[in-house]
Amino acid sequence: MFDLNSLNPQQREAVTHNKGSLLLLAGAGSGKTRVITCRIAHLRQQGVPAEQILAVTFTNKAAREMAERVQEMIGRSSAKGMVIATFHSLCVRILKTHINRLGFKKNFSIYAAADQQRLVRDLLREIGAENGSSDADQVLWRISSAKNHLIFPDQYQPDGRDPISSLVATIYPRYQKSLKAFNAVDFDDLLMFTVQLLEQYPDLQKHYCERFQYQMVDEYQDTNPVQYRLLKLLAGGHSNLCVVGDDDQSIYAFRGADIANILDFEHDFPDTKVIKLEQNYRSTGNILAAANAVIKNNQKRKEKVLWTDSGAGAKIEYLLCEDGEDEARQVMEKIHAEKYRRNLNYGDFAILYRTNSQSRAFEEQLRYENIPYVLIGGQQFFDRKEIKDVVAYLKTIQNPADEVNLLRILNYPKRGIGESSIDRIIRYSSDKNISLWNVLQQVNQVPEMNDRTATACGSFVDLIQRYRKHFKQPLRLLETLQEFLIELKLAAEIYRQEKDPQVAKRRVENQEELLNSMSVYLERTPQPDLAGFLDRISLFDDENLGKNDKESKLKLDAVTLMSLHSSKGLEFPVVFLTGMEEGFLPHKKSIYETFDIDEERRLCYVGITRAKQQLFLLGAQQRRKYGKLEQREASRFLSEIPEDLLQKSTGEKPRSSNPDEEAASANSFFDNIGQMFGD
DNA sequence: GGGTCACCAGTTTTT
DNA sequence: CTGGTGACCC
Numbered sequence: 001m002f003d004l005n006s007l008n009p010q011q012r013e014a015v016t017h018n019k020g021s022l023l024l025l026a027g028a029g030s031g032k033t034r035v036i037t038c039r040i041a042h043l044r045q046q047g048v049p050a051e052q053i054l055a056v057t058f059t060n061k062a063a064r065e066m067a068e069r070v071q072e073m074i075g076r077s078s079a080k081g082m083v084i085a086t087f088h089s090l091c092v093r094i095l096k097t098h099i100n101r102l103g104f105k106k107n108f109s110i111y112a113a114a115d116q117q118r119l120v121r122d123l124l125r126e127i128g129a130e131n132g133s134s135d136a137d138q139v140l141w142r143i144s145s146a147k148n149h150l151i152f153p154d155q156y157q158p159d160g161r162d163p164i165s166s167l168v169a170t171i172y173p174r175y176q177k178s179l180k181a182f183n184a185v186d187f188d189d190l191l192m193f194t195v196q197l198l199e200q201y202p203d204l205q206k207h208y209c210e211r212f213q214y215q216m217v218d219e220y221q222d223t224n225p226v227q228y229r230l231l232k233l234l235a236g237g238h239s240n241l242c243v244v245g246d247d248d249q250s251i252y253a254f255r256g257a258d259i260a261n262i263l264d265f266e267h268d269f270p271d272t273k274v275i276k277l278e279q280n281y282r283s284t285g286n287i288l289a290a291a292n293a294v295i296k297n298n299q300k301r302k303e304k305v306l307w308t309d310s311g312a313g314a315k316i317e318y319l320l321c322e323d324g325e326d327e328a329r330q331v332m333e334k335i336h337a338e339k340y341r342r343n344l345n346y347g348d349f350a351i352l353y354r355t356n357s358q359s360r361a362f363e364e365q366l367r368y369e370n371i372p373y374v375l376i377g378g379q380q381f382f383d384r385k386e387i388k389d390v391v392a393y394l395k396t397i398q399n400p401a402d403e404v405n406l407l408r409i410l411n412y413p414k415r416g417i418g419e420s421s422i423d424r425i426i427r428y429s430s431d432k433n434i435s436l437w438n439v440l441q442q443v444n445q446v447p448e449m450n451d452r453t454a455t456a457c458g459s460f461v462d463l464i465q466r467y468r469k470h471f472k473q474p475l476r477l478l479e480t481l482q483e484f485l486i487e488l489k490l491a492a493e494i495y496r497q498e499k500d501p502q503v504a505k506r507r508v509e510n511q512e513e514l515l516n517s518m519s520v521y522l523e524r525t526p527q528p529d530l531a532g533f534l535d536r537i538s539l540f541d542d543e544n545l546g547k548n549d550k551e552s553k554l555k556l557d558a559v560t561l562m563s564l565h566s567s568k569g570l571e572f573p574v575v576f577l578t579g580m581e582e583g584f585l586p587h588k589k590s591i592y593e594t595f596d597i598d599e600e601r602r603l604c605y606v607g608i609t610r611a612k613q614q615l616f617l618l619g620a621q622q623r624r625k626y627g628k629l630e631q632r633e634a635s636r637f638l639s640e641i642p643e644d645l646l647q648k649s650t651g652e653k654p655r656s657s658n659p660d661e662e663a664a665s666a667n668s669f670f671d672n673i674g675q676m677f678g679d
Numbered sequence: 680g681g682g683t684c685a686c687c688a689g690t691t692t693t694t
Numbered sequence: 695c696t697g698g699t700g701a702c703c704c
Binding site for chain 1: 680687688689690691692693694
């Protein structure tokens, strides 16, 4: 159990507030997760049945941690039956039972980014509008954003001034039609269809409302319009809905999050109790003072002032660097110095930046200095080709209507079904309106099919059918996957294709990680099957996969490099907030295109509040961009930090070949700084 | 099927 | 400057 006395008064109030809606404004580092888990434990203690409790998060990591902590607190059996899940997995649960009402079969596939991209590219090619990959990405982006706003294909209104949107108006309905034909849904559909289901079928809505009497939503500031709608439907007017979040850390507007959801919550749900958590248990006083000073410049926000009783701590250091390289060098110097001075580990340092391309200079320098580092972000495990190939096989076995994945593997590894044969098969399929899979089963009907290709198709069909049968034995799932990988000879294919044997080895090992993923799934699941495994790897992405996920990367003793976005929710003793320049933070797109400086300020706020003990702010006077040198101006956010919190220093003197030019640029820069610090 | 060349675009990301 | 992609050729 837990001790109410170990909580501060506001936390305690939040934990014991049981009835009606609750808005918990939890500042950075205010012990939010603890409050949510204690609140769940408290509900159980008050006699609320576990089945009535629903907690929704955005990431699997958050859901897993919450579930683990609840179990530690109240025990496994007492937690059994509650649902602690991400929005997406909650929706999959609902759709798995009821999606037939929307005309899908229950073995539907879930399309991830790569599958979607393939499909949209094919559709663009069909209408003769294929134009590199960037169009496909943009179209997909718009479709996703439409779905986030609950705009169905027939409701999509193109914007005349915008050429991409008319493309979207053509592609979106076709895209949705193809998905349905393939018995597949994409990530956004999971949410959109669930909302559609609950709206169209009041019996279902009633069912889920009654089931989940107590609902909690974490990171509420990140909810988008579909998620908001879903919560409204689940709450159904009566509920005990508790939302937890921090409007000051709302940084996902670009993917549809609407900060108005949290700002207007009290208005949307009358009689809401509002509780603010402002005591911070993470950072020193100086760091919090800087964070407060920056964020108070945002007009639309719930006022909060973070405080700590743990003392002011070190001053914040602002290092003005010559250029990007110098910035990287200065970070290295500080890492060496602080590691030695305070006996820290490499794992205590994080280098944060606005855009991923900024990581390069730091990586190079870290490698040069032989400092271990981990780069967070970049390619996701399940985006890797070798993994997608195996997953495509499994999806085809599970759902042969899934033509995107069927086509991906039809001739990989090569089995003598060439491009022209595939074209013939596709044409026959669309002419006769027979699914690809059915055409393959009667490939002799296809005109101009030579015998060898027909035989190859036959053995492909046989392979898939054989393994469909094998994968039906739940006790042999792991062995079957193992046998399947061997029979496919994918490892040999990888070694053949990849010149660098070390790279090939790593890729084969990645495939073997899938086996680990399967065995973890088997351990955790009472009634495992192939469908469940596929859902798991679509939804849960690379959790379980030892060396590739963010969490285990953070366990190594290595300096962490990541974007400001990825850093949300994490903390480090020493943080370097780099690229404190106009154009990076705020990013130039936000200055000239989206005009959302407030969101950039929140991003800056998130960065500052990651630091526990020491915060370094860095910026360069000039930077190489797209090959040419560019003068940089210090970020406006720097001038929002009171001068007495800052210790300023410059790096090396610029060593330009032209002393006059050098003096001029340095002077103008210092004039600028002088103005902003008011000296 | 693999290799080379020209061309383009360049913010943030989870599920 | 980079990385990714499509066109083109052998």
